[in-house]
């Protein structure tokens with residue numbers, strides 16, 4: 001167990017999950033070093049019974065001697081830190097969108113394309129928190145028939161925007177219930193008791209960047225550059241776990257029964273599909289768990305080759321920290337760490 005790990009963004013919403021997951025999965029490392037900004041430097045975080053001190057991230061020092069650097073801060077920070085980590089022989093596993101569409105950087109969901117880790121050059125990207133669960137479900141179902149088209153509507157939790165958004169939902173909910181003034185800083189509108197059909201900024205084609213990222217990343221991971229795709233991403237007043245209504249058009253008809261078998265065989269996916277007993281995926285069930293929950297599987301009555309389903313998955317875990325730790329586990333298992 002000689003592995004040294006640096007975690008950048010240790011004080012963030014995803015950072016907190018990294019710490020839990022590394023502990024829960026007994027990740028085989030000798031040392032964990034924690035980094036954030038000056039704001040949190042000096043604060044202590046308990047890990048495996050020890051108080052670790054968070055340091056300001058100085059890229060000239062933070063990555064020296066590290067085998068793995070988890071970067072979970074901001075896209076701008078990733079653009080600087082990941083190449084810096086790779087230069088000193090570490091493998092950077094990046095949670096941001098900085099390298100997800102870079103053809104020189106593998107974009108990996110281990111259950112789908114772990115073999116892409118073989119050609120990494122010191123940086124590996126983990127996909128957007130909406131892309132991961134969707135790609136897993138599509139990957140399981142394409143064993144029944146090639147997929148032609150996907151239409152997806154998301155219901156995304158506020159933790160997807162980080163810890164400031166989590167506080168904003170709590171503060172606005174309290175203020176609204178007390179009849180007080182609603183303050184906004186993270187979102188352009190009140191999120192408490194509301195829905196916002198905008199995740200990230202708008203592009204010229206009328207889609208948001210989140211919707212576009214979901215399309216491009218899904219195509220890349222599945223190796224389906226021509227996949228027809230349309231998404232509407234909506235922020236909802238839920239703390240943790242994103243949900244989605246997914247409409248899939250196949251080349252050949254796929255029966256719900258066959259879909260249930262394929263999904264139940266897919267690692268990391270769990271069926272919750274007994275509508276008569278009101279059993280279907282809920283974000284509060286998916287929060288703090290590892291599996292992508294899938295249910296409401298039914299034929300699309302508007303399309304003979306279509307299926308419709310509903311899923312919920314934890315955006316901070318499988319959508320971010322868990323997927324990154326699984327990538328690290330694969331790198332260790334396949335002996336693919338850098339030679340520092």
Ligand SMILES: NC(=O)c1ccc[n+]([C@@H]2O[C@H](COP(=O)([O-])OP(=O)(O)OC[C@H]3O[C@@H](n4cnc5c(N)ncnc54)[C@H](OP(=O)(O)O)[C@@H]3O)[C@@H](O)[C@H]2O)c1
Pocket residue numbers: 008009010011012013014015035036037038039040041057071072073074075077095096097127128129159160161162163164315316319320
């Ligand atoms: N939230 C999700 O569901 C999700 C899912 C997939 C991917 N991601 C990605 O994961 C990353 C972290 O997201 P988050 O939700 O955890 O955000 P967050 O709650 O706002 O936390 C950000 C973390 O990054 C640190 N940080 C910010 N700028 C930094 C810099 N220049 N150098 C070093 N550390 C810096 C912050 O430190 P301080 O505490 O000192 O400010 C904090 O620890 C982002 O790239 C995000 O796009 C998030």
